[in-house]
Amino acid sequence: MAPSSKKVNKSDKTDLSDATSRHGAPASLATLSAHLGLSVAAISRVLNGVPAAKSIPKTTQDRIFAAAKEFNYRPNALARSLRHGRSMMVGVLVPEVSEGYATLVLAGIEQGLLQSGYIYFLISHHHRSELIERAQSLLMERSVDGIIAIDTIMPLHSRLPTITVSCPDEQEGVTNIMLNQRRAVELALDHLVGLGHREIAIIKGQSFSSDTEPRWQAIRHAASRAQIKLNPKLVAQLEGDAPSHEPGYFAAQRLLASDTPFTALFTFNDVSAIGAIRALREAGLRVPQDVSVVGFDDVQSAAFQNPSLTTVRQPLRTMGMLAAEALVRQITAHPDHPPSKQLVVDPELVVRESTCPPPAKKRAKS
Amino acid sequence: MAPSSKKVNKSDKTDLSDATSRHGAPASLATLSAHLGLSVAAISRVLNGVPAAKSIPKTTQDRIFAAAKEFNYRPNALARSLRHGRSMMVGVLVPEVSEGYATLVLAGIEQGLLQSGYIYFLISHHHRSELIERAQSLLMERSVDGIIAIDTIMPLHSRLPTITVSCPDEQEGVTNIMLNQRRAVELALDHLVGLGHREIAIIKGQSFSSDTEPRWQAIRHAASRAQIKLNPKLVAQLEGDAPSHEPGYFAAQRLLASDTPFTALFTFNDVSAIGAIRALREAGLRVPQDVSVVGFDDVQSAAFQNPSLTTVRQPLRTMGMLAAEALVRQITAHPDHPPSKQLVVDPELVVRESTCPPPAKKRAKS
DNA sequence: CCTAATTGGGCAAACGTTTGCTCAGGCGCT
DNA sequence: AGCGCCTGAGCAAACGTTTGCCCAATTAGG
Numbered sequence: 044m045a046p047s048s049k050k051v052n053k054s055d056k057t058d059l060s061d062a063t064s065r066h067g068a069p070a071s072l073a074t075l076s077a078h079l080g081l082s083v084a085a086i087s088r089v090l091n092g093v094p095a096a097k098s099i100p101k102t103t104q105d106r107i108f109a110a111a112k113e114f115n116y117r118p119n120a121l122a123r124s125l126r127h128g129r130s131m132m133v134g135v136l137v138p139e140v141s142e143g144y145a146t147l148v149l150a151g152i153e154q155g156l157l158q159s160g161y162i163y164f165l166i167s168h169h170h171r172s173e174l175i176e177r178a179q180s181l182l183m184e185r186s187v188d189g190i191i192a193i194d195t196i197m198p199l200h201s202r203l204p205t206i207t208v209s210c211p212d213e214q215e216g217v218t219n220i221m222l223n224q225r226r227a228v229e230l231a232l233d234h235l236v237g238l239g240h241r242e243i244a245i246i247k248g249q250s251f252s253s254d255t256e257p258r259w260q261a262i263r264h265a266a267s268r269a270q271i272k273l274n275p276k277l278v279a280q281l282e283g284d285a286p287s288h289e290p291g292y293f294a295a296q297r298l299l300a301s302d303t304p305f306t307a308l309f310t311f312n313d314v315s316a317i318g319a320i321r322a323l324r325e326a327g328l329r330v331p332q333d334v335s336v337v338g339f340d341d342v343q344s345a346a347f348q349n350p351s352l353t354t355v356r357q358p359l360r361t362m363g364m365l366a367a368e369a370l371v372r373q374i375t376a377h378p379d380h381p382p383s384k385q386l387v388v389d390p391e392l393v394v395r396e397s398t399c400p401p402p403a404k405k406r407a408k409s
Numbered sequence: 410m411a412p413s414s415k416k417v418n419k420s421d422k423t424d425l426s427d428a429t430s431r432h433g434a435p436a437s438l439a440t441l442s443a444h445l446g447l448s449v450a451a452i453s454r455v456l457n458g459v460p461a462a463k464s465i466p467k468t469t470q471d472r473i474f475a476a477a478k479e480f481n482y483r484p485n486a487l488a489r490s491l492r493h494g495r496s497m498m499v500g501v502l503v504p505e506v507s508e509g510y511a512t513l514v515l516a517g518i519e520q521g522l523l524q525s526g527y528i529y530f531l532i533s534h535h536h537r538s539e540l541i542e543r544a545q546s547l548l549m550e551r552s553v554d555g556i557i558a559i560d561t562i563m564p565l566h567s568r569l570p571t572i573t574v575s576c577p578d579e580q581e582g583v584t585n586i587m588l589n590q591r592r593a594v595e596l597a598l599d600h601l602v603g604l605g606h607r608e609i610a611i612i613k614g615q616s617f618s619s620d621t622e623p624r625w626q627a628i629r630h631a632a633s634r635a636q637i638k639l640n641p642k643l644v645a646q647l648e649g650d651a652p653s654h655e656p657g658y659f660a661a662q663r664l665l666a667s668d669t670p671f672t673a674l675f676t677f678n679d680v681s682a683i684g685a686i687r688a689l690r691e692a693g694l695r696v697p698q699d700v701s702v703v704g705f706d707d708v709q710s711a712a713f714q715n716p717s718l719t720t721v722r723q724p725l726r727t728m729g730m731l732a733a734e735a736l737v738r739q740i741t742a743h744p745d746h747p748p749s750k751q752l753v754v755d756p757e758l759v760v761r762e763s764t765c766p767p768p769a770k771k772r773a774k775s
Numbered sequence: 776c777c778t779a780a781t782t783g784g785g786c787a788a789a790c791g792t793t794t795g796c797t798c799a800g801g802c803g804c805t
Numbered sequence: 806a807g808c809g810c811c812t813g814a815g816c817a818a819a820c821g822t823t824t825g826c827c828c829a830a831t832t833a834g835g
Contacts, residue, residue, distance in 0.1 A: 069549075117546070117550045119550070119552060120550045121490050121496065121552045122491055124487050125491060130487065132530075139516070140512050140515045140519060141509075141515070141516045141709065146506055146507045146508075146512055149507070150505070150506050150507045150533070153531075153533060157532075162530050162547060162551065163530065164528050164529065164531075165529065165530075165531045166519075167519060181528060183435075184484065185486045185487070185498075185528065186486065186487045286709075287709050288713040317713045318713055320715070321715070321717075324715065343507065343654070344680075344710055346654070347684055348714070348715070350715075
């Protein structure tokens with residue numbers, strides 16, 4: 044088609060369609076069988092290199108490999124899965140696909156899964172339990188070998204190998220990847236207290252988020268340990284399932300409306316911290332001079348905020364990788380072998396610009 | 410384990426394992442066949458409600474439905490796909506899973522696909538062509554019905570239905586969802602010029618990003634139309650494939666190092682704009698008083714930056730939905746029916762705090 | 776020379792569905 | 806009475822692999 048004089052630098056893409064058999068359909072073992080005059084069984088054995096193929100002479104094997112290459116033979120994973128009872132597919136459940144938290148975990152999961160030869164379906168459910176249930180059914184029908192659920196409370200209890208990330212909901216045979224919340228909260232509060240803060244406001248997570256309760260327990264524990272008492276008027280909760288900065292913005296506005304002074308704010312996550320900072324600034328408060336803010340997660344943009352965000356880092360990517368590895372282990376393990384219930388990872392405090400000692404007048408007042 | 414006096418509100422989860430047949434394996438048509446004394450064929454027909462099932466009396470149908478419910482029968486999608494030649498699965502290729510741009514498109518894709526009964530594999534490739542190629546093979550082996558590629562240059566030319574988002578690479582039979590780049594750039598530049606800016610710096614996209622070239626062409630066109638000349642010293646390019654704010658940060662530093670004054674900066678995307686703003690601030694420049702910054706995309710955090718970001722909004726979610734719909738259409742269409750080559754969507758300028766008229770002294774100087 | 780092992784593969788079942796074809800009995804119509 | 810049609814299904818092939826079992830021919834060993 045193209046004039047042969049022209050150098051073919053533009054369209055040097057491999058054309059898969061030519062490499063397959065001429066009638067469009069991809070080559071199957073039967074195609075090769077017809078071409079080689081061998082049975083599909085022999086071809087399958089050779090291509091898979093099973094021990095039984097040892098009795099087949101080298102020359103025949105070479106012919107088979109050559110034909111496979113010529114016809115661009117790709118084993119049909121559907122058929123293979125059906126026969127083999129293992130699909131090498133897993134399902135990943137996330138609340139939202141567009142949120143900072145889940146996507147970082149996802150990156151780790153992907154890395155861990157792909158290197159073990161697995162491929163994954165992604166489904167988001169917006170924390171709606173009927174969608175979670177539908178997703179679980181969908182995945183089971185698709186014969187996935189396992190499920191990883193991030194920040195998801197699962198209504199169905201399937202016997203599929205399952206790993207959860209940040210879901211302290213104890214379930215039979217489910218391994219949960221968790222952050223050490225106690226330690227995480229201590230890092231944040233000790234930092235603020237060490238700077239001299241006493242009037243600390245808290246923004247709790249949404250009720251549907253599985254980290255919310257344990258985090259809150261940890262906060263109460265750490266506060267009493269540090270001899271800080273939490274003023275109920277200085278505790279707000281994120282509301283609404285929008286995966287955006289708005290819930291934090293509105294929560295901070297509610298805190299301000301309570302007319303109770305505070306010099307520091309500890310938020311449920313970085314995204315809400317960013318929203319909260321905007322609300323503070325709109326109220327004429329400077330961060331950190333008037334109010335210090337500590338976030339949670341250390342999402343990518345945290346370091347690039349203005350001011351950059353002091354935050355408790357979760358090793359999200361690592362957690363994803365751990366989840367993937369644990370799942371693969373659970374899939375390939377003996378069914379009776381009991382999986383570990385928890386894998387706990389440690390947080391890290393990242394001090395940036397959004398925290399400093401409280402203003403002098405406030406401290407004098409208290 | 411739990412005292413029975415306690416109300417069982419905690420663990421009222423449906424237990425799928427009990428509902429399946431007692432020997433663990435999920436129920437198949439054969440299971441129902443054995444239980445009902447009917448052939449698998451009859452059961453399949455009734456459950457699928459095919460026309461041929463009309464001849465089967467209501468009472469038998471009811472027995473079948475009852476048994477299906479009792480055994481919690483779920484058709485095996487693998488087997489169905491194998492037989493039917495359509496898997497109801499598609500593959501989605503993205504550069505990174507943790508980036509603002511792709512995830513928003515992904516949200517739209519998911520919505521569009523799920524409502525048509527499709528489920529998708531997600532694979533990221535970090536713009537590395539050997540990974541893209543591997544992903545394409547992987548997906549073809551898995552018998553996906555089609556592929557959606559976001560900001561991805563595909564080395565293989567498969568005959569699978571394919572939709573690209575922001576890949577102006579014209580390929581046979583591939584539909585591309587595109588932003589009207591000319592219009593987008595005009596919106597940004599006209600805004601800056603209207604404010605009085607003349608010395609405008611540009612941060613181009615990475616060379617591997619498929620939007621980079623068309624955007625640059627559009628910028629040159631719009632600049633000449635607006636009688637602005639672009640100083641080559643005020644053009645930097647994003648470098649490095651890190652999906653973070655850093656490339657923008659470093660690009661802005663290079664612009665500053667060129668020692669050529671500018672009063673406005675138009676960046677390739679919001680993420681790099683945020684990085685660039687940090688570099689400007691570190692250099693002692695105020696945004697927008699000293700330098701106005703216009704981003705691109707309008708990712709979720711753009712409105713919550715400090716200052717909030719003036720940016721060109723791409724309707725990313727819509728583009729994802731369009732991609733999904735176009736793919737489904739192409740999958741179900743007659744093979745000879747030629748798909749449309751392009752679907753163009755329109756940008757929108759969102760003016761926020763990061764732009765204002767240039768400083769007086771600068772204007773006096775020019 | 777007889778037996779046994781090795782070589783070189785083939786047959787067919789199985790995974791779980793879907794679907795074209797067949798078929799027996801009953802009923803209505805002419 | 807004969808014909809055709811409707812009812813109510815069943816049989817079996819097909820999708821593409823994998824794998825347990827079988828078998829014929831050759832070779833090795835005794």
